[in-house]
Amino acid sequence: MNKEIAIESKIESCYECGSKNIVKDYKNGEYVCSNCGLVLQKFYDTGKEWRSFSLEEENEKARAGMPLTYSIHDKGLATSISFFDEDIYGKPLKPEQKQTFHRLRELQKRMRVSEDERTLISGLIEIERMSEHLNLPKNARERVKESASIIFRKAWKEGLIRGRRGRDIATASLYVACKQFNIPKTLDELSEVSGLSKKKIGKTYRHILEELRYSPLILPISSYASKAINEFKKYGKIEELTYKILSAAKEARLSSGRDPVGLVAASIYIASLLTGEWISQGELSKKLRRTEVTIRNRYKEMVRELLFNIEL
DNA sequence: AAGACGAAAGTGGTTGA
């Protein structure tokens, strides 16, 4: 599975800016300049299964020394002054705070940093802020953040931000990064931490995928399932059954084109009926943010098509 | 009263002429 190999040759410094800080971006199989974000070389082909790396594998690689410096734009010189009038929770600042921040920002502007670089800096700061409030699993948070930062740098490098707000790109970068690590964050959740509409994030996300030539990022349905099961804190038999039902549904081709969360909700519902640890449609609907109607539709399909194939 | 059911109308995204 580890396709890192062969074509590697030594790259001493970035062709563009001369920086010697060349790092491996494992998610995309590229050597990237950590200073300017230029992609220098691929080290394995990006086709097919690269996305299916498990979290465990990622852990292995991380321990092998993935640098943790992407999110700092320039050796820690960046001040943490957001370019938006908000506090770390994305709430608007009070007027007097606004003034203070305005003064600080003026100071920051006077440092010899180009307009372009400021966009980069504020984007990275935004990513930092948002990742802290996204409730990412502890063991993956840093790496998601790094990954998002890399994506943002690339987008910045390729001029994707022109004509767009930096924050749109920053948020979408985070979204991509979550998917790369198989962490099923919804547009709703991204919307909450960024204050942007789901529509905007989704659009920018698609734009990034296209422009940066990422393969479509489809998470395994089990990621959604484990997230949902955690919400209900129901483990053991019901959990096991849920997975069985889901894989049977997939087998029976009941899942294509369907919202994965709806499928998961229906599976949990059936599992809850079968195990006696009953969960109501209403509760599922509320916690998983799908309507009861959708849950019912999925559940009826499943009962009709495949329930009898599931061993209990 | 709470949960489940399903019809009907509405929404936002995709596809294909």
Add this chain to the structure above:
DNA sequence: TCAACAACTTTCGTCTT
């Protein structure tokens, strides 16, 4: 660019426990 379409949502009346 527009119409048809699939998936999903909202709303609401009805039935069951």
